[in-house]
Amino acid sequence: MNKLEKNERFSSCRGVSFEIKDQRRSSCPITVHAQDDFIDNRVWLPRNQNSLKVFPGSSVIIERSLSRPSSHFCDLDLDCQDGNNEECMEEMHDVEKQKPIVLPTKASRNSESRLSIILLDQGLFTVYKQLFVVCFALNLFALILASTGHFAYAKNRATLFSIGNIFTLTLCRSEAVLRVVFWLAVKAFGRPWVPLKIKTAVTAFLQCLGGIHSGCGVASIMWLVYSLVLALKDKENTSHEIIGVAFAILFLVCLSSLAAFPLVRHLHHNVFERTHRFSGWSALFLLWVFILLTITYDPSSKSYRSLICTNLIKHQEFWFTLAINLLIILPWLTVRRVAVTVSAPSGHASIIKFDGGVRAGLLGRISPSPLSEWHAFGIISDGKKDHMMLAGAVGDFTRTLVSNPPSHLWVRQVHFSGLPYLVNMYESVLLVATGSGICVFLSFLLQPCSTDVHLIWVAKGIEQNFGHEIMNMVCGYSKDKVIVHDTAVLGRPNVSNMTVDAAKRWKAEVVIVTSNPEGSRDVVDACKGAKIPAFGPIWDS
Incomplete structure (x- = not known):
């Protein structure tokens, strides 16, 4: 053609x-x-x-x-x-x-x-952008108060505020958590007596949680920069290792955020996905190093105490970082390589069949290589013994499903909720x-x-x-x-x-x-x- x-x-x-x-x-x-x-x-x-x-x-x-x-x-x-x-x-x-x-x-x-x-x-005042602005504005307001001496807790815990934002953005993308949130929303608001305006407002909010994710991502960078500025001003009480690790974390978080910029995300989605994933994982590993260094460092002797002598559970940074790890690890615990049956009614689409019934409105992710790429599809199921996905042959992976059907694919066994699930409301x-x-x-x-x-x-x-x-x-x-x-x-x-x-x-x-x-x-x-x-x-x- x-x-x-x-x-x-x-x-x-x-x-x-x-x-x-x-x-x-x-x-x-x-x-x-x-x-x-x-x-x-x-x-x-x-x-x-x-x-x-x-x-x-x-x-x-x-x-x-x-x-x-x-x-x-x-x-x-x-x-x-x-x-x-x-x-x-x-x-x-x-x-x-x-x-x-x-x-x-x-x-x-x-x-x-x-x-x-x-x-x-899509408009300047979409719910997604409103949620982004609200999250960013609240963090900016708190940062201004901290920098002007009116919010001493935030000034002394700037790193904690950065980690807290990372925890929030991770929570907004946790498919297991959102599965529960969507289920609760349908149970709570999916009743005949609930006004339609409330139902549509809940739908718009749940659909646009990515605005909170993006807003908190930018805010976390803002707080981390502020924390580094404070550390550089107080070099006498901070080790070079702590400052070096903090700069490395800032670089990786910025790289992950730039990869998620819409222009990159939509034109080079695989680049976005891999950069976002591996930069995030590397930053999380360095975050643990940063926390252990800051907790064990003794400014008076300019040396590190034994970790055994340090009570980690008393530090809020430890608990937030642990929660972030659990949210990230949870979906990977459900990854399995399963047998599939792939048929192609035509050269334009393929049908992928799996064992197990699935409730209406849920979506699933499949992958030929789990560390490299994942692809989301709607799930077709009668809710009984099996389910299937319909994949239009429009990209490299989906065209391969037609030309060279695989016998096995990687799947995440926890299916996630999206806009279709809210039909039940x-x-x-x-x-x-x-x-x-x-x-x-x-x-x-x-x-x-x-x-x-x-x-x-x-x-x-x-x-x-x-x-x-x-x-x-x-x-x-x-x-x-x-x-x-x-x-x-x-x-x-x-x-x-x-x-x-x-x-x-x-x-x-x-x-x-x-x-x-x-x-x-x-x-x-x-x-x-x-x-x-x-x-x-x-x-x-």
Whole structure:
């Protein structure tokens, strides 16, 4: 495919029809409902490959809708083709490449940079940024008080404040801790009498805990610099070894933070992941050295006391550092190499199967090399004996799953909670997915759920690219609660308008979307414009 074809955008129609196969050949016929009143009048139009497509309505005009076309939902992210941003690509869940459909409508808008959407176009006052500002501002205020002599405890324990921030940021990323926090949130707020505004506020807070993580990371550097300044001013009571180790820790923490800067994280995700991990581990090791040196150092004799003579448990720095170690080590204790079965319905996606049922809304991480890289995917499970992951072939690792399926993969046995898990908090939810993004929602179709779940799925060549098994999962759900749009047949829809219409018709309390940055942004903005709460990926991982 040449460069021009790769960057072409596709105009589209607005539609709610399904592509289905002839009932004589398919075990999963789907009934299509009219968009406005679910009238069951249909017109069957034969097409090639022994399949049919259905158009709702009693009188049918076969033409494209003149509603504003969507410019992003059904194409691959072309900015990540070098494979360096594979995890970003996996989370985007874009629909596979397709040939452009020429429509007599005005040309769609120029391609926007996906990176600019992630970095700049999510708004200046998002909950994520608000949490970042609050954490940073509180630490800055405390630092100003300490430096001006109005907060003596902080001035004397500047290193402790730096370690405390590291503990907080680690807590916000601990998958085991967050699993418990999300469970408690659903139990506490997932009740009919809890106001919707409180539920959406809790959802926004839990989704954006990364803002606290980032804010505390910057604050820890700030406190460490302040502690070093104080140590340099009091050289007579501080050893050269302590100052040297502190500078090494500062360098590693700064390196880890720079690697997590969005521009690096999204363009070179593997570089970010390895740098963040190994710099953090090295800094943690040096932190233990720093604590032992500072506790055992005797300024009067300018020598180190025996560790046996030092009561470590009386020092708060010891307990905070120990807690950080436990939080970091805990997920690694669950890492196992397990047998998997990998099948590829097409060259565009693979299905990875594991033993053991998993609750709806959870996600998992897998890796071909645990110290090098981890990849997060939604989990599909009926909650009984097994589960699977659907991986679109969009990066080096996911393409290898198709071309050279492995017999074993490394997994973290503790699955973690994310935005999909919070579906359990609401009474009625509309789920919107494009391409392989459907995987994070399919478990809600397969398992009993107290939430009234509705689904919109937009993808290309659904049965051909994703296989009969995935298609049958969707088919097994209530036909009155599903809209499936095959772009290979019907062209690209205006998913934003489709979502707003469906949310109003089904009276959904909230909309949750999984698409690429542009698609997620447009759906969320359209829903909020219609006064419908909506959430999508925030691209901070």
